[in-house]
Amino acid sequence: MSTVTAQPTPDSGGLAPDTAVTPTRGAGARKLPIALGVLTALLAGILLRSSHAGDTTFQLAAESDFVTLPDIVVPSGPTAWVMVVICLALTAEAVRRMLAHLRQPGWIPIAFAIAWMTGFLSWAAADGRIRLVSLLGGAVALAIPLVFGALGGVLGERAGVVNIAIEGQLLLGAFAAAITASSTGSPWAGLVAAAVAGALVALILGLFAITYFVDQVIVGVVLNVLVVGLTNFMFRQVLTPNAETLNSPERLRAFPIPILGDIPLIGPILFRQTPLVYVLYAVVALVAYALYRTRWGLRVRAVGEHPKAADTVGIKVNRTRYRTILLAGAIAGLGGAYFSLVSVAGFNREMTGGAGYIALAAVIFGKWDPIRATLAALLFGFATNLQGVLSAIGSPVPSQFMLMLPYLVTIFAVAGLVGRSRPPAADGVPYRQQ
Amino acid sequence: MSDKDQPTPESEKNPDSPVVTDEPATDAPEVDPHDARGERSRSLLREITSGDALAGVLAVFLAIFVGSVMIAAIDEGVHETAGYLTARPSDFFAAVWEAISGAYSAMFRGAVFNYNLTEPAQQWRPLTETLKFAGPLILGGLGVGLAFRASLFNIGGRGQMLVAGGAAGWVGFQLDLPLVVHLPLAVLVGMAAGALWGGLAGLLKARTGAHEVIVTIMLNYVGYYLLFWALTKEWLLKTPGSVNPKSPPMKDSAVLPDVLGEQFNLHFGFVLALIAVGVAWWLLNRSTLGYRIRAVGQNPHAARASGINVGRTYTVVMMIAGSLLGLAGVNQVLGTVPSGVSLDLDAGIGFDAITVALLGRSRPLGILAAGLLFGAFKAGGFTMQASENISVDLVLVVQSLIVLFLAAPPLVRAIFRLPAQEAK
Numbered sequence: 001m002s003t004v005t006a007q008p009t010p011d012s013g014g015l016a017p018d019t020a021v022t023p024t025r026g027a028g029a030r031k032l033p034i035a036l037g038v039l040t041a042l043l044a045g046i047l048l049r050s051s052h053a054g055d056t057t058f059q060l061a062a063e064s065d066f067v068t069l070p071d072i073v074v075p076s077g078p079t080a081w082v083m084v085v086i087c088l089a090l091t092a093e094a095v096r097r098m099l100a101h102l103r104q105p106g107w108i109p110i111a112f113a114i115a116w117m118t119g120f121l122s123w124a125a126a127d128g129r130i131r132l133v134s135l136l137g138g139a140v141a142l143a144i145p146l147v148f149g150a151l152g153g154v155l156g157e158r159a160g161v162v163n164i165a166i167e168g169q170l171l172l173g174a175f176a177a178a179i180t181a182s183s184t185g186s187p188w189a190g191l192v193a194a195a196v197a198g199a200l201v202a203l204i205l206g207l208f209a210i211t212y213f214v215d216q217v218i219v220g221v222v223l224n225v226l227v228v229g230l231t232n233f234m235f236r237q238v239l240t241p242n243a244e245t246l247n248s249p250e251r252l253r254a255f256p257i258p259i260l261g262d263i264p265l266i267g268p269i270l271f272r273q274t275p276l277v278y279v280l281y282a283v284v285a286l287v288a289y290a291l292y293r294t295r296w297g298l299r300v301r302a303v304g305e306h307p308k309a310a311d312t313v314g315i316k317v318n319r320t321r322y323r324t325i326l327l328a329g330a331i332a333g334l335g336g337a338y339f340s341l342v343s344v345a346g347f348n349r350e351m352t353g354g355a356g357y358i359a360l361a362a363v364i365f366g367k368w369d370p371i372r373a374t375l376a377a378l379l380f381g382f383a384t385n386l387q388g389v390l391s392a393i394g395s396p397v398p399s400q401f402m403l404m405l406p407y408l409v410t411i412f413a414v415a416g417l418v419g420r421s422r423p424p425a426a427d428g429v430p431y432r433q434q
Numbered sequence: 435m436s437d438k439d440q441p442t443p444e445s446e447k448n449p450d451s452p453v454v455t456d457e458p459a460t461d462a463p464e465v466d467p468h469d470a471r472g473e474r475s476r477s478l479l480r481e482i483t484s485g486d487a488l489a490g491v492l493a494v495f496l497a498i499f500v501g502s503v504m505i506a507a508i509d510e511g512v513h514e515t516a517g518y519l520t521a522r523p524s525d526f527f528a529a530v531w532e533a534i535s536g537a538y539s540a541m542f543r544g545a546v547f548n549y550n551l552t553e554p555a556q557q558w559r560p561l562t563e564t565l566k567f568a569g570p571l572i573l574g575g576l577g578v579g580l581a582f583r584a585s586l587f588n589i590g591g592r593g594q595m596l597v598a599g600g601a602a603g604w605v606g607f608q609l610d611l612p613l614v615v616h617l618p619l620a621v622l623v624g625m626a627a628g629a630l631w632g633g634l635a636g637l638l639k640a641r642t643g644a645h646e647v648i649v650t651i652m653l654n655y656v657g658y659y660l661l662f663w664a665l666t667k668e669w670l671l672k673t674p675g676s677v678n679p680k681s682p683p684m685k686d687s688a689v690l691p692d693v694l695g696e697q698f699n700l701h702f703g704f705v706l707a708l709i710a711v712g713v714a715w716w717l718l719n720r721s722t723l724g725y726r727i728r729a730v731g732q733n734p735h736a737a738r739a740s741g742i743n744v745g746r747t748y749t750v751v752m753m754i755a756g757s758l759l760g761l762a763g764v765n766q767v768l769g770t771v772p773s774g775v776s777l778d779l780d781a782g783i784g785f786d787a788i789t790v791a792l793l794g795r796s797r798p799l800g801i802l803a804a805g806l807l808f809g810a811f812k813a814g815g816f817t818m819q820a821s822e823n824i825s826v827d828l829v830l831v832v833q834s835l836i837v838l839f840l841a842a843p844p845l846v847r848a849i850f851r852l853p854a855q856e857a858k
Contacts, residue, residue: 164647212842217587217647218792219841222834225785229830236825237508357651364648400663407652414644 032104036091036112043119044084047077054127060265061133069264076126083119087112128393135389136382137269140277143381144342145170145352147280148335149359150366150373151287152198155328157368158291159321160304162428164220165205166332167356168227169198173336175231178347179239181249181340190249191276191337198333201227202325210318210325213430224356232349239347251345252276252337274342276334283331288370300324304424307431317431332359361410368423380406489846493839496846501832502534505824509533537822544817545810555697560813562700566770568809569704570762574787575805576714577632577758579796581646583718584751585731590635590650591759591784593657594628596777598760599767600661601627603681603775604671606688606768616687621706621764628760629753631657636752640745646752654784662777671775681775690769703765707805710758715798717754727751759784782830789837808833 056076060069090112097104121130149166156163163169176197181190205223208214239247252274260271270277291297299320302310307317339355340347358380366373387402506512511529519526543550545564551557574591581588602624609616635649664670665679673682690702718724729737730747738744766779790808794800815829839846847853 207845208838208842212845214838214841218788219838221589221785221788222792222837222841225789225830226834226838229827229834232827233504233825233831236827354655357655361648361652398663398666400659400666404656404659407655411638411644411649411652411656414648415638415642 030098032109033091033094033098036087036094036109039112039116040084040087040091043080043087043116046120047080047084047123056122056125056127057129058121059129059131059133074122076122080119080123083115083122086115087119090115124390124397125393130389130393132265133268135385137273138388139378139382139385140269141273141342141381142384143378144276144280145335145338145355146359146362146377146380147284147374148338149332149356150362150377151283151370152328152330152332152335153360153363154366154368154370154373155287155291155300155331156202156325157363157427158304158424159300159324159328160307160424160426160429160431161205161209161321161325162216162220163202163205163325163328163332164217164360165201165223165227165356166359167352167354168220168224169201169329169332170336170339170352170356170359171224171231171350172197172201172227173333174339174351175234175336175347176333177337178249178340179246182246182346185250187250187252187341190341191279191334194333194337195330196333198329198331198336199326200329201333202329205329206322206325210321210430213432216428216430228350231347235347235349243346247346249341249345252341276338276342279334283334284370284374287331291370301424303431304426307426307429311431311433317433321431332356335359358406361406364423365410365413379409488852489843490840492846492850493843494836496839496849497832497835500835501828502537504828504831505537506530506533508824537818537824540818540821540824541811541814543814543821545814559698560817562694562698563813564806564810565704566700566809567812568805569707570765570770570783571786571790571808571812572707572802572805573703573710573762573765574759574783575790575794575801576710576798577755577762578787579791579794579798579801580714580718580727580758581751581755582791582796583731584727584747585734586636586639586748586752586755587647588632588635588650588752588755588759589647589785589788590632590653590657590756591762591787592780593650593654593784594631594756594759595763595766595780595784596654596661597631597657597763598624598628598756599763599779600664600671600775602760602764603684603767604664606684606772607682607774609688610685611687613687616685617690617768620688620768621761624764624767625757625760628763629757632756632759633749633753635756636749639752640748646748658777661775665775665777673774679777683774684768684772688768689772690765699770701769703769706761706765708802710761711798711802714758718798723747723750759787762787786833789833792837793840 054076055073056079058072058074060072090108094104094108097108149170152169153163153166173194177187177190177194180193181187184190201223205216205219208219209216254272254274255278256272257278261267263271291300299310299315302315303317303320303324310320311317335355336352339351344351359377362373362376362380365379366376383402383405387399390397390402391399509529512526512533515522515526515529544560546561548557548560574595577594578588578591602620605616605620605623609619611619631653632650635646635653638644638649639646661671662679664672665681666672668674671681673680690706692698693700693702693705716724718727726737726742726747729740729742730744730751734744737747762783763779766781766783767775771779786808790801790804793807794802794804811829811833812826815826818824818828819826
């Protein structure tokens, strides 16, 4: 047992909701209609307060398209109001289903989100031009480290190890990628080094959390501080004096995929990215498949839900946990390469800027599921990019509030306002073999 | 698996509550007061003999050793002599010694006593710098530690400090009041803002079960962007006519006064920290609320069964924790850096506070000692950076290593090949 006398989370360990306080019984069925209603009213309120005249242009085509899609020019005010009406209709449908005690299908919130966003954008960009390709493509690019980090987080937590150290894995990954890519001259070697660095942080996490039963949240937080200290120290003492040889990596360039990249709209958004993005697609698919469809995945989930039962049927609990978090660390570390090889060329102090914590938010918002966590990370990437686009066209919404959005959404998510998030049962609980 | 970490029979019987704290019996709420004194000395004796204290000392030693390796590894003299290591090893070891002793003596000169100067006041000036840096660390450590005692993990120190600093700063330069009203008002408003930010996490945990680790991390960023936004509005914190996200300087009537006169930077914030240590000690060990906090921290189910409102305790303890971290933020804005509120006013203290609380084992007096130690590290680190050109970030590494090693005594024992701790 650790000497840390105060054990945070003595009850269930990890990040599970506390059962000692009785959660208020939120009527789950009522949440969606209420949320949709509030959002519709909000949009209508924005439009009533300040209506812009003029046209909004939605540009669908990128510069070098095979088939060039025409621009869509719509009158700003009326379009926004049409979208309000569509939102109202969708809200009414949700209310009808609630009253009839029917299940709320997934297409309602998705359609609502698209209509709401269209209405909001045509209001915000009156007399302006929205470049859909750069809006969505930029979102994908910004989401790269978040998705890698979130996948690493999901894997670790499904095996029962809470990983607050995602931030540290990203940062050390970025650091290792910059040094290795500079000294070998190959960004690919940088990617490998980033993965190794992430796994290294995971190994330390495992040593303390799995072997020595130290509280996992504490180890994670302290590891983040350790990595910040270590990389800052090395940056000042080693990288800055030798910037040409150690901190000037070749950047990963965008590599359009021949045929897929020529599909209108989708091609430029998804398939004219850097190779790291294509690695990402593969990793998402692999993790989602492996976790749910393979024997390995079943074992990982068993170890995270009920380690004792897993042990009883002969699964080596702690060995499985070690392997899983090493893999998870490697994945998260890869995401770190985005900062020093894709976003800019070179490492800088604390350059991850809290992306690891957003990735952690995506894990929870995505309910510990690889696909949902990926979507959550993409959503957070979109929010960040939207903020940039809106401040470029001079939107009236303060950019700080847009940047706040992912964090607020996560608070709502853990507070149970956006569906219930339930972590794996043994998340954060060290396993002692008996 | 080592057999010393076997769960107690109790937790075997009831797998739902795997809470096995090795808290000494003195802190258990059901101890008979007549027996407490004898029990305390006995447990202290046990702690020393069983080697926990030894493991603690060794943990600090190990962390400093790793720091020394890092210092030697980046030293030019060591690099040169390593080239002919086999020919003249004595040169190499002399260079290593020079690098390490140079760094640590610079730290000592920066943190305690500067023997290179002649005037006594100047010689002891570093010690006052240590106290200045220790003040907010102690306050923050108390905030995190108090929450630990209710088994809540407050990672929201940064957000609580930022929000509190912003609020206190607003009072500090927007209002015109006499000193006796202005300063206390600014301090109280800052504490209230911190209490609000911390209490929010407690309230959400109490009402919805939302985990405070997640909520406080997220509130850090919400608080950051809120302060950022406030720094762009003139009616809040923006300096008119400036594009920098920084507020005007504080009015003189709202600045914490110097304690030892003009020549030292030590201000009243350190005195506030000492008062807070006393209040926190009384609160935890002598008050009903402290009893509730400890009871909830040890077992929330048992606490609820015995009639304690667990949710309300969570909210209250997070409010107090938030107000203490808020005071740390106030200490920065009105004391250490009164030239204006900025986005980096927390100076990493929100996270340092976690290591202070862990090193101080969540006890007010322990936190006082840990805060002084890390304050000395900080003060000495800056001198080391200036005179030996070794990055102050080394301190961060040593600090986090101390906490890591301290948290895992079996690891330290294994490294030093000490016998495993006896089962109690």
